[in-house]
Every structure is written in structure tokens, then in C-alpha cells.
Amino acid sequence: MLGSFCASDFFPYVGNVIDWFTGFHRRLENTFHELDAVFQQIIDDHLKSGATMHEHNQEDIVDVLLRMVKDQTKNDAVHLTKDHIKAILMDIFVAGIDTSAITIIWAMTELARKPTAMKNAQDEIRSCVGKKGKLAENDVSQLKYLKMIIKETLRLHPPGPLLLPRETASHLKIGDYDIYPKTRIAVNVWAIGRDPDIWNNPEEFIPERFEDSVIDLKGQHFELLPFGAGRRICPGMNMGMAVLELALANLLYFFDWKVPSGMEIDMEEGVTISLGKKTALMLVPIKYNIGEDDEIMHC
Numbered sequence: 001m002l003g004s005f006c007a008s009d010f011f012p013y014v015g016n017v018i019d020w021f022t023g024f025h026r027r028l029e030n031t032f033h034e035l036d037a038v039f040q041q042i043i044d045d046h047l048k049s050g051a052t053m054h055e056h057n058q059e060d061i062v063d064v065l066l067r068m069v070k071d072q073t074k075n076d077a078v079h080l081t082k083d084h085i086k087a088i089l090m091d092i093f094v095a096g097i098d099t100s101a102i103t104i105i106w107a108m109t110e111l112a113r114k115p116t117a118m119k120n121a122q123d124e125i126r127s128c129v130g131k132k133g134k135l136a137e138n139d140v141s142q143l144k145y146l147k148m149i150i151k152e153t154l155r156l157h158p159p160g161p162l163l164l165p166r167e168t169a170s171h172l173k174i175g176d177y178d179i180y181p182k183t184r185i186a187v188n189v190w191a192i193g194r195d196p197d198i199w200n201n202p203e204e205f206i207p208e209r210f211e212d213s214v215i216d217l218k219g220q221h222f223e224l225l226p227f228g229a230g231r232r233i234c235p236g237m238n239m240g241m242a243v244l245e246l247a248l249a250n251l252l253y254f255f256d257w258k259v260p261s262g263m264e265i266d267m268e269e270g271v272t273i274s275l276g277k278k279t280a281l282m283l284v285p286i287k288y289n290i291g292e293d294d295e296i297m298h299c
């Protein structure tokens with residue numbers, strides 16, 4: 001639904017009628033009810049006794065939110081309800097899952113095309129984890145090269161290439177262009193990430209370009225804005241980064257990856273609201289044996 005054309009977004013009043021005729025409104029309503037039923041089920045499962053504490057005896061985000069609903073008092077400034085929990089789950093589903101999955105796929109795609117970078121990342125991760133045989137969450141903070149890989153992947157393949165639309169509050173001038181108040185603005189971070197005036201060899205995947213660079217992803221450096229900037233910056237940035245780092249570190253720690261023989265990697269982007277890979281990435285995983293030589297280095 002998110003990727004489909006919605007006339008009401010572009011044509012006030014008449015767009016609503018168009019969407020009614022095309023069945024867009026009905027499909028939207030049905031999708032909403034289906035998702036609502038899924039979130040209700042998740043909440044019910046968590047409310048059932050025994051279902052809340054999981055394998056590691058830790059609360060998950062739904063447990064925490066349900067606890068907040070239970071513990072709140074009448075004097076609290078914000079009154080949290082189960083509908084709020086559903087809205088938060090919806091945000092995580094809609095904004096957090098595709099974006100992270102798309103980035104992991106592009107990172108693995110770029111690494112498969114650049115075996116030296118793949119090997120550097122694996123050496124770093126394997127020497128960090130050593131014989132422990134398992135990657136712990138705090139190992140990830142030491143993985144400097146992996147972080148460079150993630151930055152470089154998000155430079156070339158930001159999952160939200162145009163950010164969220166903005167509207168100008170006042171008259172602006174950018175170069176020779178007059179931008180009038182109430183103009184809808186799309187910031188093309190995809191193009192900024194590949195701008196040859198900013199980046200050397202912009203089309204090439206070179207994680208090392210971030211080695212001595214101060215550029216980060218937090219919306220302060222306008223050359224690299226995969227999470228946006230300002231008030232509407234991605235609120236899930238820290239969770240997104242943690243997911244990317246952990247997932248990639250695990251994929252690279254436990255397996256070597258080969259492109260199937262005779263197959264070429266296609267880099268075409270599938271253009272919807274997010275910029276995923278058009279065709280599925282096919283790689284062969286080869287289980288890595290944790291050897292005697294693996295020493296714990298710096299973690």
C-alpha cells in the first residue's frame with residue numbers, strides 16, 4: 001500500500017473521489033484491519049501468563065510498553081493506551097523492518113562484489129570474537145571496519161532515497177531558484193550520496209573513505225543523510241544501526257559467502273517508496289569453522 005499511488009496526496013478534494021473509485025480507500029481500510037488484528041494478537045500473546053518472559057528471561061518491547069500502561073497513574077502527563085502500543089508496533093513494522101532488511105541485502109551485495117572488503121570485515125569480526133564462538137552485543141562497538149561498511153552502504157543505497165516530504169514555511173532562494181511558501185520539498189539523499197562534487201569515485205564502494213572522516217549518520221553532516229535530519233529525523237536510528245551491525249556481523253562471522261558460479265550480481269534498484277534490490281541476491285553460505293588459530297584480539 002505504501003508504494004502505491006494515492007491521488008489524495010497530490011490532488012486536494014478530487015483526489016479523494018479518485019481514490020474512492022480506484023478502490024484505494026477500501027484496500028487501505030482492509031489493510032488497516034488486518035494489521036490491527038496482528039497487533040492485537042501480539043498484545044494478547046504477551047498478556048497471557050508465561051508468554052511474556054522469553055528464552056533469556058528478558059522483557060521485549062511489548063512487555064515494556066504493557067508494563068508502562070499498567071504502572072501509569074492518573075497524574076501522568078501522557079495517558080498510554082493499547083492503541084498507542086499498536087501504533088508503536090506499526091511504526092516498527094512499517095518503518096523499521098524493510099529499511100533494515102534492504103540495507104543488509106545491499107551491504108552483502110556490495111561485499112560479494114568486493115571480496116577484499118568482505119575479507120577485511122571477516123578478519124576484524126573473527127579476531128574480535130575469537131574462540132568465544134558467539135558474537136556478543138558489546139563486541140559490535142569494536143568493529144570499526146564493519147561500521148564503515150554500513151556507512152558506505154547507506155551512502156550508495158539509502159532505503160529512503162527522498163526522505164519524508166517537507167513543506168516550506170517561508171519564501172527561500174536556493175541558487176537561482178525561488179522556492180515559494182507551502183512548496184512540497186523532497187530531499188534527494190540518494191543523489192547527494194553519489195554527488196561527484198562531494199565524493200571521490202562516488203559510484204564505487206569504498207568503506208575506507210570513512211577511515212579518517214568525521215562524517216557520521218546522525219543528521220549533522222548533510223553529505224550523508226540516510227536517516228534524514230532535523231525534527232523528522234528517523235527516531236529508530238539507534239535501533240536500526242544495532243540491527244544492521246548485529247545482523248551483518250553474525251552473517252560475516254559464521255559464514256564465508258560465494259557468488260554461485262556463472263552468476264553475475266545485478267545491481268538494479270527496485271523503485272518503490274524504498275530503494276530495495278530489484279532481483280533477489282543469491283549467495284552460497286559456507287560454514288566457517290572456528291579454528292584453533294582464532295585468538296581473541298582486542299575485544
Ligand code: HEM
Nearest residue numbers: 091095096099160163164226227228229232233234236240
Ligand atoms: C537501516 C535502518 C533505517 C533507515 C535507513 C531509516 C531511515 C529513515 C528515514 C530516511 C526517515 C525519514 C527521515 C527524514 O525525513 O528526515 C525515517 C523515518 C522514520 N523511521 Fe526510520 N530508518 C531505519 C530504521 C528504523 C527503525 C528500526 C524504526 C523503528 C523502530 C524506524 C522508525 C521510523 C519512523 C517512525 C519514522 C517517521 C518519523 C516521523 O514521521 O517524523 N526507522 N527513517
